[in-house]
Amino acid sequence: MHHEKLDRKFFAVTIIWFVISYLILWFIGGACLNPINGSACLAQDALLGARSVPVLGLLFPFDAWVSLMYFVLPIIGYFFAIFIISWWNKEFETKEASTVAFPIILIVLVLAAFMMNLAFYNGEAASMNSNNGVKYTLYFCLGEAERSQCNDTVYRINNELYAQAQSRELTTVPQNFPVAFWPELRKSVFFIFALGALFGWVPVFVRNLMSKKEKSD
Secondary structure (H helix, E strand, C coil): CHHHHHHHHHHHHHHHHHHHHHHHHHHHCCCECCCCCCCCECCCCCCHHHHHCCCHHHHCCCCCCCCHHHHHHHHHHHHHHHHHHHHHHHHCCCCHHHCCHHHHHHHHHHHHHHHHHHHHHHHHHHHHHCCCCEEEEEEEECCCCCHHHHHHHHHHHHHHHHHHHHHCCCCCEEEEEEEEHHHHHHCCHHHHHHHHHHHHHHHHHHHHHHHHHHHHC
C-alpha cells in the first residue's frame, strides 16, 4: 500500500516537474513560439544581463531555439534520464544513480565529450589553414563568455606570437585557432538534451529521499 502511494506521488512529481522544467528551459531559450524556425521569440533578450554574471554567464542564457530539435530533445533527455536511472538501480540493485553522483558524472561527461567534438572539427579547420609559413594550434577559450571575447583574446596572443617569431627569425609562425567553447555549447542541441536529463534526475532523487524517509518512519 505504501509502495503504491509512493509510486503515485512519484508519477505526479515527475509530470509536474517536467512541465515546470520544460517551461524554464523554453524561457531561457528565448520562449520561441515557432518550433520550426525559431521565430516569434518572446524572451530572446530578456536574460542577456546574466552574461555578465561570473560562471553563470558562461552557460546562460543559451541561444534561441531555432529548430524543432531544441523543442524535442529536452523531452527525450528528461524521460531518458528517468528510464536509465531506474533501470540502473534495478539491474544492479543499487541507489547510487539516484544520488548527486549522477549529475556530477553527467556534467563531466558532457563537457569532456563536447570538448573532444570541438577538438576534432576545429582541429581539421586549423590543419587546413596551416601552411609552410604558419602553424595553427587550437586555443580553447574557457574564460570568455562571448565569441567576440574569444576572438579578441586569441588575436592578442597571436600578435605576441608573431612578434616573437619575427624577432627570432622563425620560418614558421605559431598561431592559435580560436575555439569559443561556451558559445558553441550554448547553441548545441546536445547541451539542451543534457539539461533535460539533469532535470529528469530531480524526481528520481526526490523519490529516493521519500523512500528513505518512509523506511525510517
